[in-house]
Amino acid sequence: MHCKHSFIPYSATGYFSKIVEDYLADADALRPFYHYRPTLEGIKQSISSRKSTLTNRTLLVETLTNQYASIPISDQVKDNIQLLLKENVFTITTAHQPNIFTGPLYFIYKIMHVVKLAEELNAEFTGEHFIPVYYMGSEDADLDELGFVNVGGQKLTWQTKQTGAVGRMKVDQPFIQLIHQIEGQIAVLPNGTSLILLFKQCFSLGKTIQQATLELVNNLFAEFGLIVVIPDNAKLKSTFQHVIKKELFEGFSHQIVAATTNELSLHYKVQAAGRAINLFYLKDDKRERIELSADNRYEVQSLQLSFSKEEILTELQEHPERFSPNVILRGAFQETILPNVAFIGGGGELAYWLELKNVFNAINVPYPVLILRNSFVFVERNQHERLMKLGMLDQALFTKTQNFINNMVLEASNNQLSIANELAEFEALYQKMQHLAAAIDPSLVDHVMSLKSNAIKKIQALEKKMLRSEKDKFKVSIDQINQIKSSLFPDNNLQERSDNFSLYYAKYGKAWMSSIYNASKGLQQQFGVIYVA
Numbered sequence: 001m002h003c004k005h006s007f008i009p010y011s012a013t014g015y016f017s018k019i020v021e022d023y024l025a026d027a028d029a030l031r032p033f034y035h036y037r038p039t040l041e042g043i044k045q046s047i048s049s050r051k052s053t054l055t056n057r058t059l060l061v062e063t064l065t066n067q068y069a070s071i072p073i074s075d076q077v078k079d080n081i082q083l084l085l086k087e088n089v090f091t092i093t094t095a096h097q098p099n100i101f102t103g104p105l106y107f108i109y110k111i112m113h114v115v116k117l118a119e120e121l122n123a124e125f126t127g128e129h130f131i132p133v134y135y136m137g138s139e140d141a142d143l144d145e146l147g148f149v150n151v152g153g154q155k156l157t158w159q160t161k162q163t164g165a166v167g168r169m170k171v172d173q174p175f176i177q178l179i180h181q182i183e184g185q186i187a188v189l190p191n192g193t194s195l196i197l198l199f200k201q202c203f204s205l206g207k208t209i210q211q212a213t214l215e216l217v218n219n220l221f222a223e224f225g226l227i228v229v230i231p232d233n234a235k236l237k238s239t240f241q242h243v244i245k246k247e248l249f250e251g252f253s254h255q256i257v258a259a260t261t262n263e264l265s266l267h268y269k270v271q272a273a274g275r276a277i278n279l280f281y282l283k284d285d286k287r288e289r290i291e292l293s294a295d296n297r298y299e300v301q302s303l304q305l306s307f308s309k310e311e312i313l314t315e316l317q318e319h320p321e322r323f324s325p326n327v328i329l330r331g332a333f334q335e336t337i338l339p340n341v342a343f344i345g346g347g348g349e350l351a352y353w354l355e356l357k358n359v360f361n362a363i364n365v366p367y368p369v370l371i372l373r374n375s376f377v378f379v380e381r382n383q384h385e386r387l388m389k390l391g392m393l394d395q396a397l398f399t400k401t402q403n404f405i406n407n408m409v410l411e412a413s414n415n416q417l418s419i420a421n422e423l424a425e426f427e428a429l430y431q432k433m434q435h436l437a438a439a440i441d442p443s444l445v446d447h448v449m450s451l452k453s454n455a456i457k458k459i460q461a462l463e464k465k466m467l468r469s470e471k472d473k474f475k476v477s478i479d480q481i482n483q484i485k486s487s488l489f490p491d492n493n494l495q496e497r498s499d500n501f502s503l504y505y506a507k508y509g510k511a512w513m514s515s516i517y518n519a520s521k522g523l524q525q526q527f528g529v530i531y532v533a
Helices: 020-022 028-034 040-051 057-066 075-083 105-122 173-186 193-200 209-224 233-239 241-250 250-264 309-318 327-338 349-352 357-362 381-390 394-398 401-412 420-440 442-487 502-508 510-519
Strands: 003-008 089-096 131-134 147-152 154-157 227-229 279-283 288-289 299-301 305-307 323-325 339-347 369-374 376-379 527-533
Touching: 003 323, 003 394, 003 401, 003 510, 020 028, 020 349, 020 369, 028 250, 040 339, 040 502, 057 075, 057 233, 075 131, 075 209, 075 227, 089 105, 089 209, 089 327, 105 131, 105 209, 105 339, 105 510, 147 173, 147 327, 147 502, 173 502, 173 510, 209 227, 233 241, 233 288, 233 327, 233 527, 241 279, 241 309, 241 327, 250 357, 279 381, 305 309, 309 349, 323 327, 323 357, 327 339, 327 357, 339 349, 349 357, 349 369, 376 510, 381 442, 420 442, 502 510, 510 527
Parallel strands: 089 131, 089 339, 131 227, 339 369, 376 527
Antiparallel strands: 003 527, 147 154, 279 288, 279 323, 299 305
16 A cells, blocks of 8 residues: 655635634744644653653553553553653653544544654654654544534434443443444455554443543554553542532632633633633532532532532542543643643634633643644545545645536636636726716716626626536536545535544555654644545
8 A cells, every 4th residue: 555645734725714724824923822843842841840850650551550440452552651750761651532433534633643653752852852752532422423424424422321430431332333334334345354453452341431432543553553541440540539629619610710811702702701710520320510519519410419628528538539520620630630732622622722821830830832733635546546546635625615616617707707818808898988078067976886796797697607507518527526526525514523443444544553653743733635556
C-alpha cells in the first residue's frame, strides 16, 4: 500500500472555527488564555513548569501495572510504564471517551498524533524522554454520542438499556449483535475476518466497555508503546481529593470560568460554561450531578441523596472514586495524575481548554502546551484517479461543491456564460439615464434606480438559467463530483467525524495504520490529505 500526502492550512478547509484558526495564527486576542505556544520553545517552557511540580509517579506506575495485569502487553508498553518512574520522563497526552469500536476516524488520528509527537520530541531532546498516552474519558455518560458507529455509510446503534458512565457499561447481547452487523459488511474484505476476531476478543460478553476499549486500543497501538490510562480509579482520584474538596466548598472553578468566558466572548463563541459545582456523583450504574441546595446541603436529587458539609467530606475521604469531574475539571485531574507537558485535542477541546488556564493556576497544576490534533481525508485509489481527472486535488477538494461545479462548467464551456462585462455596460447606460433624468426632474432619479435594480435582477436570473442549461452538457462529470464529494465529506462534514476505521482496516490491515502514522506530524499544524497511489 503506497500513499502520498499533501497538506493545506486549516483555514483553507472551511471546517474549523475562528478560535482554532486564531490559535494557530498566534492571534493577540488569545494570548492571555494559555501559557505556551505549540512550538519546541513552548515544549521547553512546559517541561520547566512540570519539573517544579511533584507527580505521584509510584502510584501511577502501580495503577498502570494493575490495569494491564490481565492482558498481554508489548515490550514497548511494559518499558514505557516503568520509565514513568523517572523524573526526566514526561507524557504527551490525548483524551477521548470510549466510543464503541473507537467511533469516528479522528479517534485513531489523535492517538497516532501523540505517538508521532513523542517520537519527534525524543529525537529533539537529549535530556528528557517522552511517552504517548491515551487518557480514556470512561466516566462520560452520554450514550447518545458514544453508542453508535458508522460503517460503510450505515449507522449502527447500540440498543442497550444500561445507564450511567459508558465505561462501566458491559457488553451485552445487543452489543454482540452489532459485531455481527459489522461482520456482514467487512468479512469478505482481505482483513475483515481478523478484525472481527479482534472485536470478538476485546468485546466479549460481560466485559466493561472501558476494559474492552483498553484491550482494543492496546492491540492497535502496542508496537508504538502507547499507554492507556483509565482514570476511573479510587487511588488515582485520591490524589485529586484536595481539588474536589475545594470545588465542593468554594465552587471555585465556576467563578473562574465565568470570568474567563466573559473575556473570551468579546471575540469568540464560548463553549463550556460549567455549573456551580462541576462534579458528578458516580456510583454503580449512575452518574448524576451534585448540587448545593438553599439550606447548604449537597444533593444528588435523582438518587435521593443528601449530605451535610461534614458528611460529603467523609464520603470524599472514604470513596474518592464516587466523585467524577465534569468537562471543567477533567483536564485538571488528568494533569494531576500525569507528568504531562502537551495535550493534543480537537478544535472543540482546544476551545474549552482555552477557558481553563486560571482554573489550573488556582490549584497549582501545570497547564500544558495545547496542540490541535491532526486531521486527514483518506482518499482511496479509485477516488484518487477520479479526482485527478476532475482537477480536484488538495485545496480544490475543499471548495464548496456548487462553486467547483460552476467554475468547472465556466472553464470547460465553449459558450459565454458570464455576463459581467455586459452588466458593466448596463451599469454605464443607467448611469447616463440617471444624469439625463436628474437634469429634467431630480425626483426621477429614484425611479431610474428602481428600474435599474429590477432589470439587473432579471438579467442575473437569466445568467443563472444559462449556467443551469449548460450544466446539462456536463452531467456525467457533475454526477462524479457529487458522488465523490459525498463519499469524502458525508453530509457535508469531514470524513474523520463520521466514518469508522473498520472498513479501511478490513481492506488494508495494519498497512492502513502505517499510512496514518507516516502522514502524521508532531508540531506541524496542517490538514492532511492521504492519497492511495
